[in-house]
Amino acid sequence: MRKEWALDTISTARKIVEMLEEHKAENIILMDISDQVDFTDYFIICTGTSERMIGAIADVVVREMRSEHQIHARTQGIAEGGWLLIDFSDIIVHIFSQEKRDYYSLEDLYHEAKVLLRLE
Structure with missing residues (x-):
């Protein structure tokens, strides 16, 4: 790149x-995982407090990136399942419920990735 x-x-x-x-x-x-995988450079992982919030957050991100920055994305998952993924190619956004975030534990799976930003 x-x-x-x-x-x-x-x-x-x-x-x-x-x-x-x-x-x-x-x-x-915000994690730089470019040294761990070849399909993307960054993961952004966050938590929504309800199914409705997970869906709303995903909708806003997709809509604003498309309208303001002409960047298109593919989405996978459903809010009711507790995990929505937004694929911007070089950036993948994971929006989890707390239960699914704990279960999949991507931070632990990619523990060697460089954490660039953490907002709690």
């Missing part, structure tokens, strides 16, 4: 983190 793209990607990741924080997502973590 060329350096200028990496700078754009981290700026985009930080914008997403700001959106998550504005919309009351909790325990937000």
Whole structure:
């Protein structure tokens, strides 16, 4: 990956983190996992306090990134299942219920990743 793209990607990741924080997502973590996997560079992991909140947070992030930054995403999962994934290619956002976040424990799975930001 060329350096200028990496700078754009981290700026985009930080914008997403700001959106998550504005919309009351909790325990937000931005991780650089580029040394662990080849399918993305960054994970953003956060928690929503209800199914409705998980869905609303995902909708806002997808809509704002598309309308304000012309960045499109694919989503997977359903809020009722406690885990929504938003795939921006170089950035993957995981929005969990607390129960599913504890169960899947991505932070532990990718414990060697560099944590760039943690908002609790």
